[in-house]
């Protein structure tokens with residue numbers, strides 16, 4: 001079948017570029033405060049605009065600015081006197097940002113009181129949430145203590161990992177069979193066996209002596225994704241540090257280790273390639289360009305699908321909690337916020353505009369949060 005010209009449901013009618021404006025950073029949360037930053041009565045910061053920071057507003061320009069803004073700068077190890085004041089400004093901006101996105105740890109009592117009498121369902125992103133961001137994607141190993149925390153959480157609550165990675169890769173990292181897994185940004189779901197309105201795309205399998213449903217709404221894109229993967233490997237092979245990852249139903253083009261002077265070259269290669277594939281689109285992650293099918297499917301849809309498969313969708317007595325760090329997690333945060341269904345928790349060490357309700361600074365805080373949930377569940381079961 002010629003996928004370049006043959007749309008099928010749930011494929012969108014036309015190429016839908018990333019809506020950068022909805023991901024835009026508000027000037028009031030940019031962390032690089034100058035001494036002239038001004039407070040207004042409503043704890044609002046007025047920050048003179050600078051066009052040099054990595055967190056510059058991404059609305060004004062296209063994909064290149066989006067690439068620059070895609071990940072917080074690495075933490076400095078040494079600081080001079082000026083850096084100290086910069087660090088204080090950054091910390092202040094973070095604390096102000098937390099008024100809007102309170103810490104999931106310090107607000108735990110509030111979350112727990114809302115969860116009382118409800119069944120919690122946990123959704124966890126992988127990179128940047130369960131494992132710290134590292135330079136080499138193959139080395140994003142999950143710590144033993146994090147694995148233990150996830151295992152304990154999964155013994156208390158239905159738990160799913162929703163990742164941009166291929167499902168096999170994320171299972172290889174996490175190594176826990178008691179979870180549900182959604183790879184390729186939710187386009188490859190291994191979930192519980194139950195009736196669902198998505199029957200057309202569901203395949204029933206037995207895996208590890210367990211009956212599971214495999215849901216792959218973009219399965220017909222597989223040959224195209226492979227073709228694009230091979231072509232991107234070839235066209236980026238001479239760019240030092242560039243790395244192309246096959247995530248089964250999407251392709252990641254990493255530029256974290258590419259000299260920033262060459263970012264436009266990487267971006268240009270991906271943009272040029274997309275011209276030949278109008279049924280693929282580009283999204284941005286943390287120092288990564290993601291090429292994926294233009295289908296009406298994302299991590300938010302995957303959350304709803306899994307809730308439905310578990311028989312827990314749209315129930316007053318169910319509280320879904322989604323923890324994630326990336327732009328693609330925003331689709332899930334939105335679903336939870338818009339339907340007033342549950343809580344999104346953004347993992348970020350820098351202020352970011354988000355549809356999440358709460359925040360956690362880094363994976364170590366995610367682990368603490370999971371432990372608190374388990375402790376709370378056990379003390380409530382007594």
Ligand SMILES: O=P(O)(O)OC[C@H]1O[C@H](O[C@H]2O[C@H](CO)[C@@H](O)[C@H](O)[C@H]2O)[C@H](O)[C@@H](O)[C@@H]1O
Nearest residue numbers: 126127133134135137140163164252256286288
């Ligand atoms: O949805 P996620 O589980 O967060 O996956 C999103 C992407 O994560 C990985 O890339 C990111 O983490 C790498 C390891 O820390 C880092 O080197 C890279 O810069 C980040 O973008 C993964 O490699 C991608 O394929 C995923 O799409």
